[in-house]
Amino acid sequence: MSDNVLRILTAIVAIATGSVGTFAIFYGLNLLVERLPRLWKDRLLPWVYMGPAMVMLTAYLVLPTLRTLYLSFLDSRSVKFVGLKNYAFALTNPDMVIAFRNNLLWLLLVSGISVGLGLIIAVLVDRVKYESAAKSLIFLPMAISFVGASVIWRFIYAFKPAGTDQIGLLNALRQTFGLKPLGWLIQRDGVLEPVWAGLGLDNLSPLPTLLPLNTLALIIIMIWLQTGFCMVLLSAAVKGIPKDVLEAARIDGANEFQIFRRIIIPMIMPTITVVATTVVVAVLKVFDIVYVMTGGNLDTDVIASRMIKEMFNFRNFGRGSAIATMLLLAVIPVMVTNIRRFTQQEANR
């Protein structure tokens, strides 16, 4: 108990130094610079304001990134130069190839479905009176951590042998319809026991080898988390469409579906792009869900979780750095687009 009191005291001191302290630094430096001749004052003051931010950004983002780039060309203990060996590993190792395949599935399915679904929901809720309540419920998962969401979904995927009462919602549903319960997080693909076994859809059998069931189960969690985010941003864009444009189309005899395809989608295309890229970046970095749900076992690893494995479990800093660098390379197009969009925005200001 006294331990906790100490802890809370530490927190209070930290909050005090954090807010009052940083402010005191700014204030003190400001006072010092104010005493200088005007010319020097005008030159130095901006750096007093920028200084702490620049120090933190350099120490935690710029330098480590450069250092990781450098480490990616060294061996596991960061002693010997090994050229591109770590990259060769990252691109050809069978486990890494699976991680790449999984990441591709994650990217396609999460961005496609959560943006698509988010857009449809955004347009639908715009037409009902209880819009804000519905939006809150769908948006709610955004506040939940990946770990919390993983526990929620582990419960939904829970598996008990056939014949007993299922505690997992999905297997209980399957059992109600007379289907065998599935090990959602265990099954690599549908070969062992296709999802649709017993539904009379046997001609679908070549498909399952392409779809690893356990990875799909993890992807659904991310879709559940991200759809609300997409919906909120797209809904703001949908509301931004001038009412008279929609009204004019309706008078011209366009039906709701035509309005959606020919007017709403083209008009909010810029927002759709921004939302999709945001989801893509989030998916690239996803690690928690895989780490908590399966630990990356049974072919469920993605690039970000492989990186942690190489770094933590195998202590191979060269390979870990090379894998991290691949992640960075993947987000560089997004980075360039952001910078370009920003410079345009500034030019119009």
Next chain:
Amino acid sequence: MKIAKSAKTAWFQRLPLHLAVVTISLLWTLPTAGLFISSFRRQDALLQNGWWTVFQHPFDVTQFHIGNYIDVLASQGMGQAFINSLVIAIPATVIPISIATFAAYALAWMQFPGRQTLFVVIVGLLVVPLQMTLIPVLRAYNELGLAGSFLAVWLAHTGYGLPLGIYLLRNYIGSLPRDLIEAAAVDGASHLKIFTRLIVPLSMPAIASFAVFQFLWVWNDLLVALVYLGGNQNVAPVTLVLRNLVGDRGQDWHLLTAGAFISMVVPLAVFFALQRYFVRGLLAGSVKG
């Protein structure tokens, strides 16, 4: 063409719309609701049948108890972790706010060489994957003896949160009316005075948005805590303890459900109380990954 539709047919035509919206809303709530109900069920009941069976006797309150919460808080270290999470998240929110606000003001309203370049760099840093920084920072921490301390995560979260904070606040502060700031400068107000008396009060909505965003991000973070706090259970936040619980006691649903809900209660409260600011932060910060 029929102009006057009876209210009844209009209602029927809109039925599919209502059905779709209500179904989706329920579907999205169901997973969390199931967890919530389960967290109050007894251990043996949880393993015997699904949470939906409680609706067979909806008025039988004896099937619920709060023992799971007491268990997980006291014996599984969740209570300690809850305090740790607060100790981590509050400073990791306050520190970046003050640093970012000063920097944002300089970038928006002060003249200095390289200003534009600096801001472009910050926009670029928005999407740098954290994974890119873990190994060097962890090594530096190990050498400095910082690994496993609160300070390590406070500073790391400050560094990682700054690009978004500066970006968001600079855009907001930069859009304040120029006349206002120039008038104050003409009256002889120093930069510090303009900053504290004018900029900070006017920027409160943006500061609040960033605060909510950063707080939720830190509270929900697993990666930074896992890497920089390592196995130090004394400082582990709720996410880390919950993840260990999944690893060690994956079938003890009475602990997992209650534990998960404890880890979610603060974000959910923040979410419901400050949803407006959270959404605004999201809208402004949707370039961050």
